[in-house]
Amino acid sequence: MWRKLPPQTSVLERSLDYRHSPSLRGRFIAVGAFTIILIAALAIKLVFDYSERLADISYDRLLRSALLQMDENVGQENGEITIDIPWSAFATLAQASDDRVFYKVESSSQGFITGYYDLDSTPALPVEQGGIQFFDRQYSGETLRFAWLERYLTEPDASGTVRIALAHTRLSREDMAASVTQRAVELITLVALVSIVLLVIGSQLILRPLHRIEQELEQRTPGDLTPLTLKTPRETYHLKVVINDFMQRLQTNLEELENYTGNAAHQLRTPIASLKALAENARDIGKPEEQHQALEKIVQQCEALSDTVSFLLNQAMISHRLQSKSLGLIDIVQPIQESCRAQALTAFRKGVMLSFESDLDEAVIVGDTMAIEQMMQNLIENAVRYSLLEDSNERREVIIRITPLPHIYRVQVIDQGVGITDADKQRVFERFYRGRYDIPGSGVGLSLVKDIANHHNAEVQLSDTAPHGTTVTVDFPAFQFKGDHQ
Amino acid sequence: MRMLIALLCFGLSSLVNAALPVWFGSEQASRTLYIHSTLDMTSFRPLLERFVAIHPDVRIGYIDVNTLELYYLTVSETAQPTASLILSSAMDLQLKLVNDGFTQAYQSSETDRLPRQAKWRDEVFAFSYEPVVMMVNKNAFAAGAIPEDRQSLLSYIRQQDDKVAGRMGTYDIRTSGVGYLMASQDARQADATWGRMLEAFGSHGVKTYCCSSDIIDDVATGELVVGYNLLGSYAAQRANADDNLEMIIPKDYTLMLMRTAVIPKRADNPQDAGRFLDFLLSDEGQALMTSEELLYPIRPDQEATHFAMPLGPTRTIRTVDLDQQLLVGRDLVKQRRFIRSWELALELSSGD
Incomplete structure (x- = not known):
């Protein structure tokens, strides 16, 4: 059978390979989750800053209110x-339920009036008479929030x-x-987790x-190549389109290979x-001369067969080469000259x-040297073969010519042989078609030429040589080099 | 004034140090818990005895101290307190101890059960209520003439001018912390009434005392007709025991104090102090206060059929909040001014 089974890899190898392959989904989830976590972290940072400011704003109001109530009761x-501190001032402060309270009242003339004597009452910020300032300071082992006020006395004397x-x-x-932050953090964490779960799903x-697609391909029968x-x-x-x-x-x-194999088998049979x-004929003939002749024919037939086989091998080799090797920049003058030289003696x-x-x-040109040589060999062999059929005393000559045309290199193989009928011209490029069975040949020569030419984007034409x-x-x-506009 | 306080403080602390503790529990007990308290022994003995019965490894040294003395003693002993638990009815001084950083926090399942208003900062804990009441000697009043509130007391004083002269008693707010608290809260609740009461007291030669029990003693003997601003638990006990005495829960408003406990910051034995506090707050301790007619328990569910707490829903109860407001009453200037006006009204000189 022509179908070659892929080398069986072991289950272990496969699973190892699978495990070490980078996962598209993993990458997608990782990048997504990372982004979500980054955003969540930023949000939490903002909430932390905000909640502290919010708490300070709220409780500074209490402190300000209590301070103003105290200030109102400064007298002479x-x-x-x-100062007669009003109960309500401290009732206000009692809203900050568990916070210890400290205070100090001083005047510029009397010094300490009441409160906590050792409380540091120097202002932390530039003093603005009559304005309240807030600041944090250590006292009695804890950080305190201060509301601080200094004003000119308005009492007479x-x-x-x-x-x-x-x-x-x-x-x-x-x-x-903390409670603001905790709630926000809970919410943000929840949202982030839900996002990640949604991302995974x-x-x-x-x-x-x-x-x-994977399942569809896996479930197919081995020969199923329908789109x-x-x-x-x-x-x-x-x-999908690429697949x-x-x-x-x-x-x-596969179809080509199948045709080719079928035809080749037929042609060899x-x-x-x-x-x-x-x-059999040679075996049955009694006369030694005739037998010798018969054997001679067998040898000829064997040579023809050998030619056919080598043609087939060449073609297989060339088509494999064309399919598997990428084309490069090559010079065609050299290989064509080589081909001529190689066949000159035989011819x-x-x-x-x-x-x-x-x-x-x-x-x-862009191409493959070996393929070009093969093509030239086929063309020259054909030309020589056809030249020999012409019965004439003229000098038999095959001309190989390379002519530069705009954007094109024209390679011509010109013989003065019997020529090909117009009907045959249509068919000689078909594989295994032989214009004439009276000349040796496999019938694959010109079809290979056509294949090679196609592969080089070259055009092949048959025309008659005069006469x-x-x-x-x-x-x-x-x-042509890019940008070379000639 | 500060000088005076310092002197007072020194004098008091030397006096207290001389006072010997009353011991409870076995002498062989491995640990000792000193309690400084303003509670009269009669109201507290059953609780102490019960505690050492449950905890035989603890021996309690109980030292009875006046409220104001107790405050200065605690402040002066900051570095090395004698007592590991301080119990006082002067809740303002207790709160000031906490605010000024002389106490440590304590937390247990019992303190967690306390309602929010009965504790502050997990450092001061109320274990009983104390209604502020009046007490009269029934013999001095005609039937049905016993005053029910401050107004009727004032009109009685007006009518019985000569009868009440020199026969009324109340706390000396200069020497009693709880006396000052009650007076300052009276002034806060009803300033006008308080002024008239002071005036009436001043014009009729009111006697001042250090302690509830002394006032009640004098009311019982008939030396006093009326005692004003007394602690309800003592008054109720004595009124139950003595037919001559009647406790009056003023109908216009009734101040409600709380007895509180604190653990000093550097207390020797805070573990047992906590254990004792837990016992006071426990169902057993609270039940014992009721059944032995000792104190008014702090947890309302213990109050069901109380011995002498006829505080119905019609009564206007003014519970003194256990929070920062108490600091206002203890402001230096305010306190000095209040005591001065009290002295002036009662025609007492500050040198007294």
Whole structure:
């Protein structure tokens, strides 16, 4: 069978390979999750800053209100500045339920009036008379939030300033900030987690078409190369098209190979059958001279068969080469000249002159040197063969000519042989078609020429040589550097 | 004034140090818990005895101290407190101890059960209520003439001018912390009434005392006709035991104090202090206060059929909040001014 099974990899190897392959979905989830976590972290940072500010704003209001109530009750009694702290001031502060309260009232003339003597009541910020300032300061082992006020006394006979510092600990502020933060963090965490879960589910959904293609291909019978008809999303459309193209190519190749093999077998069967017949004939003939003649025929037949086989091998080799090797920049003058030289002696022995005509030093095309040589060999052999059929006393000559044309290098093989009928001209490029069975040949020569020419984007034409004979013209597109407008 | 306080403080602390503790529990007990308290022994003995019965490894040294003395003693002993648990009815001084950083926090399942308003910062805990009441000697009143509130007391004083002269008693707010608290809260609740009461007291030669029990003693003997602003638990106990005495829960408003406990910051034995506090707050301790007619328990569910707490829903109860507001009453200037006006009204000189 022509079908070659892929080398069986072990299950272990496969699973190892699978495990070490980078995962599209994993990458998608990782990048998505990373982004979500980054955003969540930023949001949490913002919430932390915000909640502290919010708590300070709220509780500074309490502190301000209590301070103002105290300030209102600063007065003069028996010529002394004094303060009658209202109960309500501290009822206000009691809203910050667990916070310790400290205060100090001083005047510029009397110094300490009441409160906590050792409380540091120096302002932390530039003083603005009558304005309240807030700041944090350590006292009694805790950080206190201070509301601080200094103003000029307005009482009659009083001069100087009175200064009130009222402070409380930061417990309630921290509790409030923490509760705001905690709720926000809970919410953000929840949203982030839900997003990640959705991301995971979404990635599964997104990659489902790929799995469907995979399943579809896996479930196929081994010989099924029909295109995928699966309805898939736009993103996988190209993948599908590429797979279909690939399968199309595979299908074509397989078909060609099948035809070729079938034809080759058929073509080999006929000469082998005739060889057998000749051999049987030789065995049955009594006369030694006739027998000798018969054996001579067998040898000829064997040579023809050998030619056919080598043609087939050449073609197989060339088509494999064309399919597997990428083309490069090559010069065709050199290989064509080589081909002529290689065949010149053989042709000369048969009475045919080969002449090579070219003024070019170099003709660069995109192609494969070996294929070009093979093509030239086939063309020259054909030309020589056809030249020999012409019964004439003229000098038999085959001309190989390379002519530069705009964007093209024209390679011509010109013989003055019997020529090819117009009907045959249509068919000589078909594989195994032989114009004439009276000349040796496999019938694959020109079809290989055609294949090679196609592979080089070259055009092949057959025309008649005057007065008789055939001209094969192959036009190779010249390699042009980009931007070379000639 | 500060000088005076310092002197007072020194004098008091030396006095207290001389006072010997009353011991409870076995002498062989491995640990000792000193309690400084303002509670009269009669109201507290059953609770102490019960505690050492449950915890035989603890021996309690119980030292009875006046409320104001107790405050200065605690402040002066900051570095090395004698007592690991301080119990006082002067909730303002207790709260000031907490605010000024002389106490440590304590938390247990029992303190967690306390309602929010009965504790502050997990450092001061109320274990019983104390209604502020009046007490009269029934013999001095005609039937049905016993005053029910401050107004009727004032009109009685007006009518019985000579009868009540020199026969009324109340706390000396200069020496009693709880006396000051009650007076300042009275002034806060009803300033006008308080002014008239002071005026009436001043014009009729009111006697001042250090303690509830002394006032009640004098009311019982008939030396006093009326005692004003007394602690309800003591008054109720004595009124139950003595037919001559009647406790009056003023109908216009009734102040409600709380007895509180704190653990000093550097207490020797905070573990047992906590254990004792837990016992006071436990169902058993609270039930014992009721059944032995000792105190008014702090947890309302213990109040079901209480011995002498006829505080119906019609009563206007003014519970003194256990929070930062108490600090206002103890403001230096405010306190000095309040005591001065009290002295002036009662015609007492500050040198007294």
